[in-house]
Amino acid sequence: MFELAGVRKRYAATTALDGVDLSIARGATTALIGPSGAGKSTVLRMLIGLEWPDAGEVRFDGEPLQRARLPEQRRRIGYVIQEGGLFPHMSAADNAALLARTLGWPRARIEARLDELARLCRLPADALRRYPAELSGGQRQRVGLVRALMLDPPVLLLDEPLGALDPIIRHELQAQMRELFATLHKTVVMVTHDVAEAAYLADTLVLLRRGRIVQQGSARALHDAPATPFVREFLHAQRSLEECL
Numbered sequence: 494m495f496e497l498a499g500v501r502k503r504y505a506a507t508t509a510l511d512g513v514d515l516s517i518a519r520g521a522t523t524a525l526i527g528p529s530g531a532g533k534s535t536v537l538r539m540l541i542g543l544e545w546p547d548a549g550e551v552r553f554d555g556e557p558l559q560r561a562r563l564p565e566q567r568r569r570i571g572y573v574i575q576e577g578g579l580f581p582h583m584s585a586a587d588n589a590a591l592l593a594r595t596l597g598w599p600r601a602r603i604e605a606r607l608d609e610l611a612r613l614c615r616l617p618a619d620a621l622r623r624y625p626a627e628l629s630g631g632q633r634q635r636v637g638l639v640r641a642l643m644l645d646p647p648v649l650l651l652d653e654p655l656g657a658l659d660p661i662i663r664h665e666l667q668a669q670m671r672e673l674f675a676t677l678h679k680t681v682v683m684v685t686h687d688v689a690e691a692a693y694l695a696d697t698l699v700l701l702r703r704g705r706i707v708q709q710g711s712a713r714a715l716h717d718a719p720a721t722p723f724v725r726e727f728l729h730a731q732r733s734l735e736e737c738l
């Protein structure tokens with residue numbers, strides 16, 4: 494669904510991506526993992542044309558991403574950032590319906606789609622009438638998902654979607670997301686700092702370090718056959734409760 498070929502990106506003195514070749518499979522879930530500053534969000538932002546490579550190419554669904562075609566290409570991509578990225582002065586429903594309204598969907602169609610998605614994302618109906626500040630973090634995240642799914646795009650990009658949530662809600666949302674991804678058969682690309690979350694939700698993990706891909710494969714492959722000592726180190730860097738007792 495996505496193809497990055499020789500992608501480089503610099504911000505002043507910082508090299509964010511240093512020659513990335515990456516193929517992202519259609520209909521599968523891919524997790525971008527790696528230390529802070531490795532380039533994970535830059536890759537994600539490139540997939541939706543929020544950043545452009547200095548060198549190399551990004552292809553989406555067989556065609557290069559093009560500035561001129563970006564509005565149309567973006568309609569096929571739902572994008573969720575931490576905390577949902579909602580406009581604070583609009584109700585949850587207005588946030589979610591923004592794009593559909595711009596495209597001229599009739600009110601009844603918008604209402605029906607919102608109802609359907611609120612059920613799917615397990616959002617209480619009254620939550621849609623509230624403003625983002627009146628929702629919990631988990632609910633804001635669900636509204637972000639509803640908004641991303643509104644036009645039923647084949648692709649979902651998620652940037653640390655569960656990062657700001659307490660462990661119980663995070664655990665619950667991980668399970669619901671896994672179910673959702675399996676039901677909807679979308680191409681999902683997500684950034685997460687949590688290796689276990691990546692292994693739980695994704696078919697393929699892509700481990701980045703200093704703007705390069707260190708290893709790409711299933712969690713099992715990274716675990717059983719780490720390409721470098723860093724892969725092993727990164728996979729085991731999270732302390733379990735058991736080892737602290």
Ligand SMILES: Nc1ncnc2c1ncn2[C@@H]1O[C@H](COP(=O)(O)OP(=O)(O)OP(=O)(O)O)[C@@H](O)[C@H]1O
Nearest residue numbers: 504507508509527528529530531532533534535536
């Ligand atoms: N707009 C920008 N201006 C300057 N530098 C940037 C910009 N965006 C990213 N960078 C730098 O590029 C590098 C990669 O950033 P990126 O956000 O992709 O990393 P990341 O792996 O997502 O990190 P994190 O896990 O901390 O979110 C970092 O060194 C970052 O400081």
